[in-house]
Amino acid sequence: MTVASKAPEYIRRISPYEPGKPIGELAREMGIPEAGIVKLASNENPLGMSSLAKEAAAAALVAGERYPDGNAFDLKAALCSRFGVQPDQLVIGNGSNDVLELAARAFLGAGRSAVFSQHAFAVYALSTNATGAVGIEVPAKNFGHDLQAMAAAIRPDTRIVFIANPNNPTGTFLDGAAIEAFLASVPSDVLVVLDEAYTEYLGAQQRYDSLAWLPRFPNLLVSRTMSKAYGLAGLRVGYGIGHPEVADLMNRVRQPFNVSSVALAAAVAALSDVEFLERTADLNSRGMAQITEALAELSLEWIPSAGNFLAFKVGDAAAVNRALLQQGVIVRPIAGYGLPEWLRVSIGLPEENARFIAALRQALS
Ligand SMILES: *Cc1c(COP(=O)(O)O)cnc(C)c1O
Secondary structure (H helix, E strand, C coil): CCCHHHCCHHHHCCCCCCCCCCHHHHHHHHCCCHHHCEECCCCCCCCCCCHHHHHHHHHHHCCCCCCCCCCCHHHHHHHHHHHCCCHHHEEEECCHHHHHHHHHHHHCCCCCEEEEECCCCHHHHHHHHHCCCEEEEECCECCECCHHHHHHHCCCCEEEEEEECCCCCCCCCCCHHHHHHHHHHCCCCCEEEEECCCHHHCCCCCCCCHHHHCCCCCCEEEEEECCCCCCCCCCCCEEEECCHHHHHHHHHHCCCCCCCHHHHHHHHHHHHCHHHHHHHHHHHHHHHHHHHHHHHHCCCCEECCCCCEEEEECCCHHHHHHHHHHCCEECEECHHHCCCCEEEEECCCHHHHHHHHHHHHHHHC
């Protein structure tokens, strides 16, 4: 008997998360320079990070020998003044993946279950399975969450429902009224984790205020990230906002120093750069138009997306992906999400989008 064979069965069953291929890896595999590679695979911000965040991160590096503030006082203060919440409602995560996992660790375990949608963000199943709980995957409706079916799938042992809005990798969007009605239909002792990783990309008509629901729904946890629109994916900061009792439990299972001092400083500065956020959203909507126009010309089907990425159908996705990689363009195969004929592309700079479009045309010809 090997030591690995003695790990719990629920751990050994976990299928690993498949990240976007790093630029350095493709450069090594293809023997091409990194500068010639376009990566549109991980929904990163093509503008990079705000210069304010960069400066704050560099300044924080100087005191790298000190442990970070485990209570994230400055970041919590910035979030509180921005969103009108109290510090005891906050959980700061090492990326919002950490927030999702802290919710799972605090509320799940053997003999419990979590509900999430087919084609939803992979981390819901991963964090659920890592606790020994059972994941209940509810069939999607038009590639998005079927909230009625999800409510009906809740069992007596269900402790969390995960909702991604917009969802990754499909980009599907639920309007605020639908989520609010869903919250009213869920038992009050089931935590609803509303993952709003792409909320900063929503158009004016799509916006809704989930934080305003918190007083009515103490079982709501809103999860957000600094990785996407704020451009801090490499630094790892996310946050959860919920009822103080929920935040307290999650903070108890959180590593005391889970977010680095560099990341905390960058996050505070990034939050203050409203102009950067506007430029980001604006660039994204123009890039989305650029890419959907090209997909229409190529007669390809795509799922309308509310995020900074787009899923499109190519048939033999593995082959098309290979042909794109050979041309130095990295997108994301999503077969692991139950979409084997589809690829997901992140919206980049205009010239990156153009490189992707040209490479796709070539790959399909
Ligand atoms: C990218 C993403 C996250 C955020 O990941 P981080 O850990 O914050 O980098 C969370 N949820 C969804 C749906 C995502 O696509």
